[in-house]
Amino acid sequence: MSKGRFGKYGGQYIPETLMNAVIELEKAYDKYKEDPEFKEELATLYKEYAGRPSLLYYAEKMTKNLGGAKIYLKREDLNHTGSHKINNVLGQCLLAKKMGKTRVIAETGAGQHGVATATVAALLGMECEVFMGKEDTDRQALNVYRMELLGAKVHAVTSGTQTLKDAVNETMREWTKRIDDTHYVLGSVMGPFPFPTIVRDFQKIIGEEIRKQMMEAEGRLPDAVIACVGGGSNAIGAFYDFIEEKSVELIGCEAAGLGVDNPKNAATIANGSEGIFHGMKSLFCQDEYGQIAPVYSISAGLDYPGIGPEHAMLHDCGRARYVPVTDEEAVEAFEYLSRTEGIIPAIESAHAVAYAMKYAKELPKDKIIVINISGRGDKDVAAIARYRGVEIYE
Amino acid sequence: MSRIENAFKNGKAFISFLTGGDPDLETSEKLIYAMDKAGADLIEIGVPFSDPIAEGPVIQEANERALAAGCTTDKLFDMVARVRKNTQIPLVYLTYINPIFTYGKEKFMKRCRECGIDGLIIPDLPYEEKGELIEICREYGVDLISMIAPTSHERIAMIAKEAQGFVYCVSSLGVTGVRTEIKTDISEMVDLVKNTTNVPCAVGFGIATPEQAENMAKVADGAIVGSAIVKIIAEHGKNSEQPVFDYVKSMKEAVMKA
Numbered sequence: 052m053s054k055g056r057f058g059k060y061g062g063q064y065i066p067e068t069l070m071n072a073v074i075e076l077e078k079a080y081d082k083y084k085e086d087p088e089f090k091e092e093l094a095t096l097y098k099e100y101a102g103r104p105s106l107l108y109y110a111e112k113m114t115k116n117l118g119g120a121k122i123y124l125k126r127e128d129l130n131h132t133g134s135h136k137i138n139n140v141l142g143q144c145l146l147a148k149k150m151g152k153t154r155v156i157a158e159t160g161a162g163q164h165g166v167a168t169a170t171v172a173a174l175l176g177m178e179c180e181v182f183m184g185k186e187d188t189d190r191q192a193l194n195v196y197r198m199e200l201l202g203a204k205v206h207a208v209t210s211g212t213q214t215l216k217d218a219v220n221e222t223m224r225e226w227t228k229r230i231d232d233t234h235y236v237l238g239s240v241m242g243p244f245p246f247p248t249i250v251r252d253f254q255k256i257i258g259e260e261i262r263k264q265m266m267e268a269e270g271r272l273p274d275a276v277i278a279c280v281g282g283g284s285n286a287i288g289a290f291y292d293f294i295e296e297k298s299v300e301l302i303g304c305e306a307a308g309l310g311v312d313n314p315k316n317a318a319t320i321a322n323g324s325e326g327i328f329h330g331m332k333s334l335f336c337q338d339e340y341g342q343i344a345p346v347y348s349i350s351a352g353l354d355y356p357g358i359g360p361e362h363a364m365l366h367d368c369g370r371a372r373y374v375p376v377t378d379e380e381a382v383e384a385f386e387y388l389s390r391t392e393g394i395i396p397a398i399e400s401a402h403a404v405a406y407a408m409k410y411a412k413e414l415p416k417d418k419i420i421v422i423n424i425s426g427r428g429d430k431d432v433a434a435i436a437r438y439r440g441v442e443i444y445e
Numbered sequence: 446m447s448r449i450e451n452a453f454k455n456g457k458a459f460i461s462f463l464t465g466g467d468p469d470l471e472t473s474e475k476l477i478y479a480m481d482k483a484g485a486d487l488i489e490i491g492v493p494f495s496d497p498i499a500e501g502p503v504i505q506e507a508n509e510r511a512l513a514a515g516c517t518t519d520k521l522f523d524m525v526a527r528v529r530k531n532t533q534i535p536l537v538y539l540t541y542i543n544p545i546f547t548y549g550k551e552k553f554m555k556r557c558r559e560c561g562i563d564g565l566i567i568p569d570l571p572y573e574e575k576g577e578l579i580e581i582c583r584e585y586g587v588d589l590i591s592m593i594a595p596t597s598h599e600r601i602a603m604i605a606k607e608a609q610g611f612v613y614c615v616s617s618l619g620v621t622g623v624r625t626e627i628k629t630d631i632s633e634m635v636d637l638v639k640n641t642t643n644v645p646c647a648v649g650f651g652i653a654t655p656e657q658a659e660n661m662a663k664v665a666d667g668a669i670v671g672s673a674i675v676k677i678i679a680e681h682g683k684n685s686e687q688p689v690f691d692y693v694k695s696m697k698e699a700v701m702k703a
Contacts, residue, residue: 054573064542064569066499067604068594068615210505211496223498228619230596327542327577328496330569340518341547342495 055244058367060360063243065330068227076234077245079150084252089149096141100174101131103138103256107264107421113391120414122407123273123421125261127285128396134426135257135285136167140236142253144171147234154178154229157236158222160187160215160281161352161399162194163426164238169203179203182221184214187351194430212345215281215355219329239282240359243330247359254288261421262292269419275300275410278423279402280373281317281353283362285425290371300372302410303362304402306348307375317346319358320366320373326357333360349378349438352399352426380405382438385428397426398435448535448563449588449610452487453645457700458667459484459658460647461693462539462674464491464507466516468682470524476678479690481534484697489566489669492521492540499568501622503672506679518548522556529561537564537590537610539671542577550578554585564588564610572604582609593638594618595629605641612638614665616650622672624651632664655699662703670696 054077055061063073083089097103106126114122127135140157147155155177159165165181172179181203188195188207198205211217219242226235237246240254258276265273276293278286280303293299308316316322323334328343336344336356348354365371381398384405389395396404400423407422414420428435436443452458461480465473473490480488493511497504525536538557545553545567557565565587570577575589582589588610593601595618605612614634616627635646648661649669658668677692678685 063571063573065571066568066594067571067592067600068596068618070571070573070600071596071598210502211509216496220496220498224501224620227499230618324547327546327569329498335543337543337547339547341543341545342512343543 055248057247057361058364060331060333060363061244061247062332063330064327064332065243066227069230072226072230073243073245075150079146080245080249083146083149089145093142093145096145097138097256101137101141102129104260104264105129107261107268109268110392113388116391117408117411119411119416120274120418120420121416122411123265123419124394125257125289125421125423127257128400128424128427132167132170133429134163134167134397135254135288136164136238137170138256138288139238139250139253139284140164140167140171143234143236143249144175144177147236148175148177150234152232152234154233155236156180156182156222156225156233157238158215158218159183159238160218160354161350161397161430162187162191162198163352165198165203165205166194166201168236169198169201172203173201180206180225182206182208182218182225184212184218185209186213187215190434191351191430215351216343239284240287240361241282241329241331241357247331247361250284251287251291251361254284255291257285257288257423258290258292261289265421272296272299273421274298274418275302275420276423277302277304277403277407277410277420279304279353279399279425280358280362281306281355281399282357283359285423287359287361289423294370301365301370302406303371303373304376304406305373306350306353306402307377308347308349310377311375315347317348317354317356318375319356321375323358328357331360333363334358349381349434350398350402352397353402374406376402376405382435384408385431385435394424395428395432396424397428398431400425401428448533449487452535453611453666455486457662457703458486458647459693459697459700460487460489460667460669461485462489462491462669462671463678464493464504464511464675465521465524466493466511466514467507467675467678468510469514470516470520472683472685474524474528475686476689477528478531479686480693481532483690483693485534485693486667487535487537489537489539489671490525492518492538492544494541494544497541499620501620501672503675503679504621507675518544522560525562526560535563536561537566538562539566542567542570545578550581554581554587557587558585562587564590566590566592566613568592572600593634601634601637602641605638605644608642608644611645611647611666613669614646614648616648616652616661621650623653627651627657631661635665655695658696659699659703662700668700
């Protein structure tokens, strides 16, 4: 079996043209991940530029209102650029720079990863091009302009379903065209090895901070960590440090769109099957002939037909469980958290909030749950208004 | 001698591609006969896939047309089985790994053998992942065709050593599609293959004109043309037989001059 496996999942299913690029990336990563100077530089960027550590906030009003488990929010929304995406992008861009790359390319769904990549490219003086599905450039127009403002070139992808999946296709195609000076900053724990490992390692700081902050606040570990899952980078980041701690329940919330029984959903664990796509063996929403399904979610960031290979493994072995959350539940949670705590979460993160609202009520008051608020919701305000029938123009 | 070896027996080979089911399976069947008659030595049939990441816009659109017209893996196998009754021309599938994996690897290979598919070209199954299929391919007598790219360098010897059928030399960086100029030193790539194996080398990606085909055939054992043919099919639809015949004939004549 080839390298980079998570159980039977993972691997390197990519064109020969890209093989030397991923081998070179793996070698560079192995070298720099233990390099004190690299680690120091990244730690400084996390602290001075991204604003880490992000807060672990006790949501007292929400806790009292729901009347069950004690709820903490991991505030990744407070990071520079407004989401957890910056953790991975700082790591990968710094690595790319060490490798002598002068240009970065990236896919983006909601625009969070694209904005983070454009931001760090500006900081490190690298050329940046972002690929975004045409449907997403329409529903996240503000983020497109934000990336352009940061000096990136944004390509609206018009092939296929014109969403995140197609943005990944197009970025992979672009990488095969120009490899020498270009690094593909993959935005989630997916794609060919070593990306799922590299992205996880740059995101695992979320869980490490939760552990430390929770020990300070409560003197013990949480009972559950809840995060939304598209490709799964914020979730793996929050989960990873707790995988060996069997008392900590790990719960991923996937986008069920109009419902798991409605064709318009993106719930890969609920509806997907084993397949090989975007460089990895994992679970995918697909038909009997292996045609990738045109998935749907109100959240552009979760609107993806697959899931990272490590999540597929955690699901199979039962270490993490994955629950579907509909558009309607996510929008209600978006509004609830805004009103109750004065925190507007990204519509992606609202999927985790929605499940936590249900689950907290089922638990006694001495239990503690942490919700990873992976991003802030400013980008979603217009879309939520439209969902509620209010015509707002950005 | 296998059918694929036969393709390289009569001088330089011309390998002609079409996306199965574009614009419909009846037309694909007729086009295969037309290519055969026009002198193609081997025909590559693209299995339509929703997300063909190694393809440029021309073949991406052909995949979309074929799927929209209702082509499925099963219907494509049925068409190939009909074709096989009428011709012994070598036939290979160009397919992504997921349609094989989801169909069932063993079931897929069994159907290949029954219907007369001689080999598989799988752009997203590099050397490192060959283990996914190699044994089952061997069991059913289906060649797993290896690809090498301008970025392969020191990997070429390793890949060539285990090559079956022919080695697919990718002429350029990027995805499939017509190019005005091919800058890669193809003869260097071919030499690296030839140092290791006697398996023939055919060059593909970017070839459209008879001159390009002739130049590629001069340094390799054959030329592969996809997008240029798919463009003709996109333009003429169900009436593509004659223009495809004429084009393939001119390309075969060009490689024979090499």
